[in-house]
Amino acid sequence: MADVTLRKVVKRYDDVEAVRGIDLDIADHEFVVLVGPSGCGKSTTLRMIAGLEDISDGDIMIGGDVVNDVPPKDRDIAMVFQNYALYPHMTVAENMSFGLRLKNYPKAEIKSRVTEAARMLDITDLVDRKPKQLSGGQRQRVAMGRAIVRNPKVFLFDEPLSNLDAKLRVQMRIEIKKVHQKVRTTTVYVTHDQVEAMTLADRVVVMNHGRIEQIGTPNELYHKPATRFVASFIGSPAMNFVPCRLEDVGGKLHVRLTDRLAFPLPPARAARYSAVSRTDKLLLGIRPEHVMEARPHAEPGVEPFDAVLDVTEPMGMETLVYFTLEGTQVCGRVNPNAGAQDGSPLRLAVDLNNMHLLNEVTGAVL
Amino acid sequence: MVDVTLQPNRVTATQAVRKRSGLRNALRRKSTVAFVMALPLILLILILVVYPALYSLHLATLNKSMAKFVGFGNFEFLFKRDTFWLVVKQSCIFAISAVIFKALIGFIVAHFVHNVPAKKQRKWRGMLLVPWVIPPAMSTLAWLWLFDPSYSAFNYTLSFFGIGPIPWTGDAMWARFSVILVNVWYGAPFFMIMYLAALKSVPEQLYEAAAIDGANWWQRIWYVTLPMMRNIIAITTLFSLIVTFANFDIVRILTAGGPLDHTHIFATWAFRVGIEGSDVPLGASVSLFMVPILAVAAVFILRDISKRGNEA
Numbered sequence: 001m002a003d004v005t006l007r008k009v010v011k012r013y014d015d016v017e018a019v020r021g022i023d024l025d026i027a028d029h030e031f032v033v034l035v036g037p038s039g040c041g042k043s044t045t046l047r048m049i050a051g052l053e054d055i056s057d058g059d060i061m062i063g064g065d066v067v068n069d070v071p072p073k074d075r076d077i078a079m080v081f082q083n084y085a086l087y088p089h090m091t092v093a094e095n096m097s098f099g100l101r102l103k104n105y106p107k108a109e110i111k112s113r114v115t116e117a118a119r120m121l122d123i124t125d126l127v128d129r130k131p132k133q134l135s136g137g138q139r140q141r142v143a144m145g146r147a148i149v150r151n152p153k154v155f156l157f158d159e160p161l162s163n164l165d166a167k168l169r170v171q172m173r174i175e176i177k178k179v180h181q182k183v184r185t186t187t188v189y190v191t192h193d194q195v196e197a198m199t200l201a202d203r204v205v206v207m208n209h210g211r212i213e214q215i216g217t218p219n220e221l222y223h224k225p226a227t228r229f230v231a232s233f234i235g236s237p238a239m240n241f242v243p244c245r246l247e248d249v250g251g252k253l254h255v256r257l258t259d260r261l262a263f264p265l266p267p268a269r270a271a272r273y274s275a276v277s278r279t280d281k282l283l284l285g286i287r288p289e290h291v292m293e294a295r296p297h298a299e300p301g302v303e304p305f306d307a308v309l310d311v312t313e314p315m316g317m318e319t320l321v322y323f324t325l326e327g328t329q330v331c332g333r334v335n336p337n338a339g340a341q342d343g344s345p346l347r348l349a350v351d352l353n354n355m356h357l358l359n360e361v362t363g364a365v366l
Numbered sequence: 367m368v369d370v371t372l373q374p375n376r377v378t379a380t381q382a383v384r385k386r387s388g389l390r391n392a393l394r395r396k397s398t399v400a401f402v403m404a405l406p407l408i409l410l411i412l413i414l415v416v417y418p419a420l421y422s423l424h425l426a427t428l429n430k431s432m433a434k435f436v437g438f439g440n441f442e443f444l445f446k447r448d449t450f451w452l453v454v455k456q457s458c459i460f461a462i463s464a465v466i467f468k469a470l471i472g473f474i475v476a477h478f479v480h481n482v483p484a485k486k487q488r489k490w491r492g493m494l495l496v497p498w499v500i501p502p503a504m505s506t507l508a509w510l511w512l513f514d515p516s517y518s519a520f521n522y523t524l525s526f527f528g529i530g531p532i533p534w535t536g537d538a539m540w541a542r543f544s545v546i547l548v549n550v551w552y553g554a555p556f557f558m559i560m561y562l563a564a565l566k567s568v569p570e571q572l573y574e575a576a577a578i579d580g581a582n583w584w585q586r587i588w589y590v591t592l593p594m595m596r597n598i599i600a601i602t603t604l605f606s607l608i609v610t611f612a613n614f615d616i617v618r619i620l621t622a623g624g625p626l627d628h629t630h631i632f633a634t635w636a637f638r639v640g641i642e643g644s645d646v647p648l649g650a651s652v653s654l655f656m657v658p659i660l661a662v663a664a665v666f667i668l669r670d671i672s673k674r675g676n677e678a
Contacts, residue, residue: 052574073580085571089593098589099579150579 002063002153002186003028004049010057011044018044020210021058031180031187035197036207043158046190050156051075063153078147079156082163084139086131093127096145117148120182137168148183157189161196173199194234206230228363231356237288237320240330243360244284246276255284258326266301266353273357276366285356288320291332294349301353312340321346425650432647440651449627457631461611464549465603471550472557479558480565498555506619509548538628541621545629548616557602564598597671604667608660632656
């Protein structure tokens with residue numbers, strides 16, 4: 001077990017910079033998820049930690065040692081690939097023990113480690129099968145077993161669940177979390193699925209265009225996003241962004257969305273945004289759960305307004321409603337009994353205590 | 367809606383036609399059509415393979431003048447001849463060593479070509495296939511000139527290093543070496559192209575997984591590449607073994623079996639005995655000896671393939 005440190009790590013392919021100077025400290029036992037859209041450099045970063053890609057610049061340290069020029073086999077890491085990368089001609093047990101056999105571990109030790117890992121992953125009955133005779137989920141378990149038996153310093157996961165169907169993905173997600181709770185090995189996990197990132201991670205690293213946008217716990221990212229990219233990437237349905245500007249009406253700070261629609265800011269928010277220029281082009285960032293049906297006795301900061309719904313999506317425990325504000329589509333989540341119907345008007349309310357204000361030009365959250 | 371109302375009428379119409387003609391009905395069946403389409407090939411095989419094979423079986427039981435049935439007489443005669451056993455030995459040496467070197471060189475070259483960047487790879491692939499594309503009778507003639515004891519390029523070049531002149535086709539051991547060398551030169555590109563295709567089908571991530579598991583380059587070849595290529599290796603080896611065993615042109619042109627029969631293999635000796643020696647039944651008996659030897663090899667190799675067939 002060990003900590004992993006990245007210092008100004010850069011990856012260049014000819015004249016394209018895939019990773020543009022990343023700094024990252026991963027503590028011992030920590031589960032860190034790299035998340036971002038495809039082409040953001042997250043897989044490249046993981047492969048550089050694994051040693052499968054050379055680094056163009058910077059340093060990578062595992063357990064305090066710089067491993068820039070150390071080949072993968074000497075980094076004491078284990079990796080789980082998207083397509084599992086099981087050796088098709090070996091049985092499950094042989095697949096799992098391959099690394100140990102190469103290192104000439106005693107037979108008894110290999111057997112006990114494989115048995116232990118198979119028991120942990122519930123694949124004891126499968127150890128004599130070939131990968132071809134396994135289902136996708138079972139192969140994924142074997143690939144994890146192969147990583148576990150090595151007892152490495154670091155686990156690396158490269159989109160391990162993207163080849164599974166949705167139901168199995170949820171199940172394996174829980175399995176991975178359970179395994180990490182048991183073995184506590186430092187883990188770096190790459191995914192493009194923000195739900196996976198949120199549910200698995202101790203800390204999430206959001207990447208975009210080869211740079212880190214924000215590092216934080218899932219809750220920090222959700223409630224205090226640093227940039228528009230993070231705000232829109234984390235959370236489903238995504239955060240709404242409505243063009244707006246600030247104005248003073250009767251000595252109170254208001255956020256104006258349209259000519260007819262302006263809300264007074266709650267005191268805490270008003271204090272925070274008082275210095276923001278009144279002429280700046282701004283965006284009001286508001287998550288769908290903070291746009292709900294209006295209730296008779298609203299808390300302070302929850303402002304009612306009328307909207308005509310374009311589309312409603314009943315989800316069972318809630319109904320998603322979509323309406324348009326000055327050409328911008330906004331999503332809200334209302335109680336299924338609130339009477340939301342396609343094309344009909346509904347009195348909604350927006351919870352400004354949970355609003356975000358963003359600079360439209362820079363994308364920064366103010 | 368119109369289509370739907372029309373459908374039943376069409377079905378009854380075809381049924382009526384079916385009842386009318388039994389022959390047309392037979393032609394309609396897929397298996398019949400398949401048989402008719404394959405008929406030209408089946409006829410070709412019957413005329414060019416099955417008939418000669420059966421005829422050579424018949425020939426092998428006749429005496430030299432092809433007038434009297436002698437049963438296994440020709441074989442009994444062959445077993446007593448030292449030259450026959452020399453040919454058996456030489457055929458085995460020739461085929462096995464040539465196939466081993468073809469496979470080895472093909473494997474190594476395939477790895478080099480595999481690592482050449484995609485753009486240049488096509489050129490290399492094309493150039494490396496040239497020996498296999500040229501008709502061997504012609505390329506062997508070029509080799510014959512290269513091997514010429516007094517005027518050849520080989521001996522001329524070697525003379526600068528104080529070596530030679532080497533009797534490439536004059537000495538028994540050198541002649542065997544030369545024959546095998548030319549056969550390897552001719553056959554290695556086939557292995558190269560087959561192995562290259564097999565290499566390309568091995569997923570890159572298996573090598574990455576092996577690299578992380580701690581395998582060095584040799585272990586990656588041993589534990590990943592070779593097992594993944596096993597079926598291709600087995601099939602190409604079998605195929606090449608058959609073709610090499612039955613080789614005629616290279617030996618015929620390069621040494622004509624000489625010196626003193628020391629490079630004869632089954633096909634060339636059968637030709638020498640049967641056509642040049644005017645003992646067609648004896649020649650047929652010689653050539654029939656390839657069948658059991660190759661059959662044993664085929665059974666072993668194919669059994670191994672079907673055993674693993676459902677793996678990858």
